[in-house]
Amino acid sequence: EPEVTQxxxxxxxxxxxxxxxxxxxxSNHLYFYWYRQIxxxxxxxLVSFYNNEISEKxxxxxxxxxxxxxxxxxxxxxxxxxxxxxxxxxxxxxSENRVGSPLHFGNGTRLTVT
Amino acid sequence: xKEVEQDPGPFNVPEGAxxxxxxxxxxxxxxxxxxxxxxxxxxxxLLMSVYSSGNEDGRFTxxxxxASQYISLLIRDSKLSDSATYLCVALSNTGNQFYFGTGxxxxxxx
Numbered sequence: 001e002p003e004v005t006q007x008x009x010x011x012x013x014x015x016x017x018x019x020x021x022x023x024x025x026x027s028n029h030l031y032f033y034w035y036r037q038i039x040x041x042x043x044x045x046l047v048s049f050y051n052n053e054i055s056e057k058x059x060x061x062x063x064x065x066x067x068x069x070x071x072x073x074x075x076x077x078x079x080x081x082x083x084x085x086x087x088x089x090x091x092x093x094x095s096e097n098r099v100g101s102p103l104h105f106g107n108g109t110r111l112t113v114t
Numbered sequence: 115x116k117e118v119e120q121d122p123g124p125f126n127v128p129e130g131a132x133x134x135x136x137x138x139x140x141x142x143x144x145x146x147x148x149x150x151x152x153x154x155x156x157x158x159x160l161l162m163s164v165y166s167s168g169n170e171d172g173r174f175t176x177x178x179x180x181a182s183q184y185i186s187l188l189i190r191d192s193k194l195s196d197s198a199t200y201l202c203v204a205l206s207n208t209g210n211q212f213y214f215g216t217g218x219x220x221x222x223x224x
Contacts, residue, residue: 056210098209105157
């Protein structure tokens with residue numbers, strides 16, 4: 001069964017550093033998402049992406065965040081200057097269609113900012 | 115106001131029990147609904163989509179009540195392996211965002 005893959009599985013970085021989280025969505029999917037989950041808390045929406053542009057973003061997704069689909073397969077999330085409160089599990093997800101199709105999640109990148 | 119609300123539990127039930135989770139959503143224009151299961155420190159995994167007529171998958175039954183904006187999940191004959199957090203999810207009316215509930219924790223006890 002096709003799956004969403006994310007790398008790295010764990011990233012440790014110092015406050016103020018830039019990080020790039022990488023994702024390869026399922027190949028025939030058209031809609032891409034980033035979510036995050038702080039330990040013990042709910043899954044929070046960051047951004048959705050379709051047709052090479054952002055469809056919607058949350059208040060969390062401020063100027064420190066950006067997304068890119070640099071080629072036909074990768075989908076990246078960049079955090080320009082990490083803060084301690086960015087420590088969380090970041091999940092990439094994709095879906096086939098806009099309505100009716102569920103999200104398929106990658107196994108996440110655990111980001112630890114020290 | 116939260117888009118999707120769930121009772122966080124925890125629910126502790128004996129093996130073989132039947133347990134029901136409830137969820138409400140605030141946007142009447144939401145079109146698609148799902149139940150996900152999340153194990154500790156893992157990604158959410160799709161358990162089942164929720165259809166207007168209700169649907170069943172083995173021991174799991176999902177119901178949708180659009181008039182009351184209410185979704186439910188029934189688990190029959192609980193197994194130890196059902197222990198997890200169950201997430202109620204609604205797709206926004208724009209189709210650009212999936213709203214997640216806080217999750218309901220289930221522990222099935224031997």
